[in-house]
Amino acid sequence: MAREPLSVVVTTFNNADTIGACLASVAFADEVVVLDSGSTDATRAIAEAASARVHVQPFAGYSAQKQAAIDLATHRWVLLLDSDETLPADAAARVRDALVEPTVAGYEMLRREWVFWRWQPARARLNHYVRLFDRGRARMSGHEVHESVVVDGPVRRLAAVIDHHGERDIEGRVDKANHYSTLQVRDRHTREPGALRLRMVAYPTVAFFRYYFLRGHWRGGWAGFIAARVHAFYAFLKYAKLYERRVSRRRG
Known part of the structure; x- marks a missing residue:
């Protein structure tokens, strides 16, 4: 059975320390789009070296910037990541499997947090977010902060965990x-x-x-x-x- 092609979308600003690992974890995607807000470090060079399609526009707010990045995608199905997130190999496999004739409009994914000097404990509750979706039936919520993907249609929980390499201190x-x-x-x-x-x-x-x-x-x-x-x-x-x-x- 044919798999839906996938666009990975990432927004960036001075993320040279994390963007390389982020993009390496989604090298399987059919397309990677990076929308940069005017980085002054090596973020764009690293993204271009990873064969991402890089665009630049001034920061318009978290929700609006992510929506602009989604709109740049070529394919119908989008995986939205932050520049300090990575997709482990097992999660990548589940994303690929989910795109074989999908019957829903989007998928929620769990996120594991790096907390200062360690990963959050295995039995702590993980947050979950819609990150994999049909962009024709989805949009960003428009919130200034804690923005989210709003999906018009059924959503299913995907047994896949995103690693978030957040604040280091x-x-x-x-x-x-x-x-x-x-x-x-x-x-x-x-x-x-x-x-x-x-x-x-x-x-x-x-x-x-x-x-x-x-x-x-x-x-x-x-x-x-x-x-x-x-x-x-x-x-x-x-x-x-x-x-x-x-x-x-x-x-x-």
């Missing part, structure tokens, strides 16, 4: 929490909830409990504990910045 993770909380407050999709002062006080504890205990990151030793604390800090920042915006509006 605590400073990077805290910087990301600060940046993402600002974007989330700015996002036109974000509705301002009530009881913001109560949420500032209570929700960081709830966020820590969910991440550390319910999602199983307590199994990850001190790396899991620190990540849970940063996650709680992110929750606090989000509500604190929403409250700051409310006060600023009242003061004109």
Whole structure:
């Protein structure tokens, strides 16, 4: 049976340290498209050396930039990766198998996180995202942050795990929490909830409990504990910045 051809799509900006491994892991694809936001390091040269089709445009926001990259793809089926993600060999095989006469509009894939100095523990809960999809029946959500693929049609969970080589240190993770909380407050999709002062006080504890205990990151030793604390800090920042915006509006 014939397999649907696959376009792998990656957005980049100064990712010379990770883009080579990312593209090497998807060398089986029929096409690799890289949309760069104007890197000043070797990102584009590395991508071109890996035979990717490289385009450049100014950064338009996470969701819009990824949508622009998807629109550059030639083939109907797209695998969307971040520049610091890789596809292990077993996951690549499952992606290829899924494209043999697919009967759904998209596939969710699990993602394993690198947490500072180790992989998250095997029994911790993995996040899952739609990453493999028919681009004729899918689009980016439009969110400023935590953007996702929205699929018009049935979606199935694929037994394949993406490896995410994320923030390598605590400073990077805290910087990301600060940046993402600002974007989330700015996002036109974000509705301002009530009881913001109560949420500032209570929700960081709830966020820590969910991440550390319910999602199983307590199994990850001190790396899991620190990540849970940063996650709680992110929750606090989000509500604190929403409250700051409310006060600023009242003061004109």
